[in-house]
Amino acid sequence: MIELTHTILETRAVVQKQISEGKTIGFVPTMGALHQGHLELVCQAVLENDFVVVSIFVNPIQFNNADDLAKYPRTLESDILKLGETGCKLVFAPSADEMYPEPDLTKFDFGLLDKVMEGKFRPGHFKGVAIVVKKLLEIVMPTKAYFGEKDFQQLAIIKKMVNKLQMPVLIVPCAIVREPDGLAMSSRNARLTEAERAEAPVLYRALSGIKENYSWFIPDGIRQLIRGEIQENQLFRIEYVDIVDTETLQPFEDWSDVEHAVVCVAAFIGNVRLIDNIVLY
Ligand code: PAF
Numbered sequence: 001m002i003e004l005t006h007t008i009l010e011t012r013a014v015v016q017k018q019i020s021e022g023k024t025i026g027f028v029p030t031m032g033a034l035h036q037g038h039l040e041l042v043c044q045a046v047l048e049n050d051f052v053v054v055s056i057f058v059n060p061i062q063f064n065n066a067d068d069l070a071k072y073p074r075t076l077e078s079d080i081l082k083l084g085e086t087g088c089k090l091v092f093a094p095s096a097d098e099m100y101p102e103p104d105l106t107k108f109d110f111g112l113l114d115k116v117m118e119g120k121f122r123p124g125h126f127k128g129v130a131i132v133v134k135k136l137l138e139i140v141m142p143t144k145a146y147f148g149e150k151d152f153q154q155l156a157i158i159k160k161m162v163n164k165l166q167m168p169v170l171i172v173p174c175a176i177v178r179e180p181d182g183l184a185m186s187s188r189n190a191r192l193t194e195a196e197r198a199e200a201p202v203l204y205r206a207l208s209g210i211k212e213n214y215s216w217f218i219p220d221g222i223r224q225l226i227r228g229e230i231q232e233n234q235l236f237r238i239e240y241v242d243i244v245d246t247e248t249l250q251p252f253e254d255w256s257d258v259e260h261a262v263v264c265v266a267a268f269i270g271n272v273r274l275i276d277n278i279v280l281y
Contacts, residue, residue, distance in 0.1 A: 002083055003090045008099075008139050011092045015053065015141055023050035027142030027169075029133060032056040032093075033073035033187035034082050037177035041146040044174060046087035053140050054083055055092040057099065062128030068273070073190055092140065104131045110157055113249050117264055118153045118275070121239050126157050133158055137169055144170045148177075150184050152264055152277045156249055176276075178204065184276045195235070196269045202233050207263055207278040214280050215255055219243045222263070230267060239266040239273070246279065255281075 005011045015025060026049030028041045038054075045052045056079055063069035080091055113119070114126040137145060147155045159171050177185045182204035183197075192200055206229040214222050226241045244251050246260040255261070264277040 002080060002088060004080065005090065005092050006094055006098065008094065011053075011090070011094075011139055012141075014090055015051075015139075018051045019141060024143040025049060025141060026052040027137070027140045027145040028052070028054045028088075029136050029145065029147075030054060030056055030079075031058045031072065031187065032079050033075050033190065034079045035177075035185045035187060035189075037148055037150070037185035039082060039086055040177050041148060041174050042083065042086040042088050044172070045144065045146050048172075049142075049144060051090070052086075052088045053090045053092060053142065054088050055094075055136050055140070057092075057094055057132070057136075059099075059128060059132040060096055061100070061104070061131060062125050064122045064124050067271075071191065073187055092136075099132065099135065104135070106131050106134065108161060110160055113153070113157055113160055116153075116244065116249055116251075117240055117242055118151075118266065121266060126154070129154055130157060130161050134161060134165070134167075137162075137167055142169050144172050146172045146174055148175075149173050150176045150186065150275065150277070152246075152262055153249060156247075182208065184274075186274065188272050188274065191272045193270060196272065199233055199235050200269055200274065202230055202236065203265055203267060203274060203276045204278075206230050207265065207276060210263070211278060211280065219252060219255065219261070226263065226265065230265070235269050237268040239268070241265045243280075 026045030028045050030038050042054055058072050060069055076093055108130045119126055155173055162171055181201040183201045206226045210222050223241050223243055230236050230238055243261055243263050245258040246262045252258050261280045262277050266275045
């Protein structure tokens with residue numbers, strides 16, 4: 001049976017009891033509208049911890065687009081039903097007033113990490129993510145917290161924050177979960193029209209198509225190839241295609257400049273903004 005809490009006080013009390021009994025706590029923060037990708041994070045957390053908490057909170061301060069916030073799917077009841085099958089023990093679903101009784105003015109310095117890609121196109125987004133994740137980690141006090149690699153830059157920023165603040169939690173990255181046609185699972189996929197859904201796997205096809213032979217070209221050549229392939233489809237409007245160092249998230253000129261490289265892409269298909277990435281090496 002899953003317990004549902006809405007306040008910080010109740011949540012802390014439940015978690016503290018578990019910790020006092022020597023239990024390890026696994027935590028999966030989400031904004032709800034759960035799909036198989038989330039459920040796999042939860043199942044991994046259940047395997048690796050004694051007590052698993054999932055938070056469901058559509059965090060208003062990480063949206064830089066009011067329309068995106070308004071349209072974000074809110075499906076608490078069906079989310080709880082889905083979680084019932086995973087072994088998750090507690091769902092924390094606070095209101096915005098509970099999380100932000102007054103504006104949170106915490107400041108972070110992520111150096112260059114948040115100046116590129118999502119950070120460039122969604123000003124203020126990572127500040128909002130960092131504020132809420134810090135707050136959630138302080139409330140839930142997990143041993144391990146699980147984040148999907150689809151949000152590659154978010155993961156890098158959270159790791160940086162946890163490191164800088166020396167928070168006693170292990171951040172566990174989890175592989176992207178894809179639909180059979182390659183589309184990365186996302187709560188936003190539910191907003192695609194039938195025609196858009198049919199074309200959406202173009203993103204993954206463009207990324208995976210270069211995985212084998214990328215080294216035949218320079219990084220910028222690969223970037224152009226991927227852009228060209230996506231743009232052949234009229235439904236897409238690309239925001240960025242960037243090839244960056246997996247650690248620093250900075251672009252580079254030659255494959256030998258970095259130890260590991262990832263291609264990250266963000267594009268609108270109709271009104272829905274999708275992101276995806278593939279680690280090349
Ligand atoms: O990845 C998400 O769903 C959100 O950014 C997160 C980590 C739950 C913070 O609101």
